[in-house]
Amino acid sequence: MEPFYWTVIGLARTVFAAQGLKFTVTGAENIPAVGGAVIAMNHVGYMDFTYAGLPARTSKRYIRFMAKKEVFDHKISGPLMRAMKHIPVDRADGADSYRAAVAALRAGELVGVFPEATISRSFEIKGFKTGAARMALEADVPIIPVVMWGSQRVWTKGHPKRLGRTKTPISIAVGEPIAPNASASELTAELHETMERMLRELQGSYVHEAGAYWVPARLGGTAPTLAEATALDDADTAARKARRAQKDAGTDR
Numbered sequence: 282m283e284p285f286y287w288t289v290i291g292l293a294r295t296v297f298a299a300q301g302l303k304f305t306v307t308g309a310e311n312i313p314a315v316g317g318a319v320i321a322m323n324h325v326g327y328m329d330f331t332y333a334g335l336p337a338r339t340s341k342r343y344i345r346f347m348a349k350k351e352v353f354d355h356k357i358s359g360p361l362m363r364a365m366k367h368i369p370v371d372r373a374d375g376a377d378s379y380r381a382a383v384a385a386l387r388a389g390e391l392v393g394v395f396p397e398a399t400i401s402r403s404f405e406i407k408g409f410k411t412g413a414a415r416m417a418l419e420a421d422v423p424i425i426p427v428v429m430w431g432s433q434r435v436w437t438k439g440h441p442k443r444l445g446r447t448k449t450p451i452s453i454a455v456g457e458p459i460a461p462n463a464s465a466s467e468l469t470a471e472l473h474e475t476m477e478r479m480l481r482e483l484q485g486s487y488v489h490e491a492g493a494y495w496v497p498a499r500l501g502g503t504a505p506t507l508a509e510a511t512a513l514d515d516a517d518t519a520a521r522k523a524r525r526a527q528k529d530a531g532t533d534r
Contacts, residue, residue, distance in 0.1 A: 286365045301448035308455035309339035317386035317422040324395040326432040346393040386420035400438045403510035406477045414468035423458035428479040452483045
């Protein structure tokens with residue numbers, strides 16, 4: 282047992298109870314009791330990583346999440362993230378974080394990854410990066426698909442956070458391990474197909490509000506379509522690159 286991580290989980294569960302969050306978890310037995318594995322998760326809200334660790338507690342495991350470097354640079358969250366052995370990701374140069382993740386997997390750790398990289402504004406499964414598959418292949422460990430639904434109602438991109446007592450239902454499903462016995466592109470395609478199917482199954486048993494911002498357009502909500510959301514993401518990426526280039530140009534003067 283890791284006292285600090287265990288304490289943080291206990292505090293998080295206290296917060297979840299105060300918020301009245303209602304979790305439904307299925308398939309937790311698919312998380313291995315020992316040994317390394319890549320935990321691949323969909324991404325619909327800012328609090329996803331706090332919820333995704335719940336199924337692992339069935340087997341008393343801890344997940345080392347890969348999170349953007351800025352979280353580790355913060356004076357409050359940084360020490361907490363390092364104490365729990367999470368892995369910082371520098372978007373400009375991810376080689377170090379990739380090596381750290383593979384080393385953790387080889388050491389028998391569970392490493393949490395969001396293959397979509399960023400929150401899906403459409404709440405559909407976006408295109409996947411191949412990092413999760415490449416890490417699984419290099420470390421020779423399985424990929425465990427994990428899908429969440431409902432967490433976008435608590436706090437998601439472009440909408441106010443709802444951290445009070447909302448009694449929001451959140452569904453989490455853990456799929457069967459995917460063995461690392463194909464190419465990175467083939468594994469990524471299989472993972473995407475599996476998680477898309479799992480998400481639709483979760484959505485099928487969830488009560489949706491017609492016209493709600495957190496409901497996909499496909500299900501009668503007002504969230505952008507996948508194509509519209511991709512265009513918004515592309516615009517954000519272009520703006521971020523422009524700001525970085527402007528900053529670098531200023532530094533060179």
